[in-house]
Amino acid sequence: GAVVSQHPSWVICKSGTSVKIECRSLDFQATTMFWYRQFPKQSLMLMATSNEGSKATYEQGVEKDKFLINHASLTLSTLTVTSAHPEDSSFYICSAGDRVDTGELFFGEGSRLTVL
Amino acid sequence: SQKIEQNSEALNIQEGKTATLTCNYTNYSPAYLQWYRQDPGRGPVFLLLIRENEKEKRKERLKVTFDTTLKQSLFHITASQPADSATYLCALTSGGYQKVTFGTGTKLQVIP
16 A cells, blocks of 8 residues: 655654654655544544645644644645644644545554653 | 544454444445554554445455445454454545544454
């Protein structure tokens, strides 16, 4: 199956700083990527849909100024958590797919963010 | 609003038995239903997809059924092994990279 790589796998930062997470599709081009957030023992919550060359589409309740998404190329999308606070600590996962018809997704390894 | 429920938060079974996980949904007419496996601290891994016009799909020891009348999918793992222990997520989509909505997951523990 298609491979999606995410970096970093974990990051610890101080409150008020910004953190950037990268998501790359390694063996296919992805015009659309998805960013999810997952709290312990909970399911994945879609945060936003990242579209190559255009603005991301954010889900209701997700602050677009807080979670900046850039999809500058067909293989790279980035999520920047700006002015991070402890409540932003979570597991962030990106995904993409190469099957337009069925929408099956391939996920990155996830990034564990801890804000002190 | 759309709702996906996976009836068991956790399921323990003996090695060698068949594990059956349930996914029910409401206020949704999905074109595709997917099942993923997620290990702790890792991203989900795609397992199987079944279309709305398919009743059953198999892959090795895995079997998925899809009943659009009952709005339910069953996910079976036959001859279960300790290595099958993980959280299993069902997901619904209308296809074509429309929003994929995930269930809450069932944590399966296969006991040797």
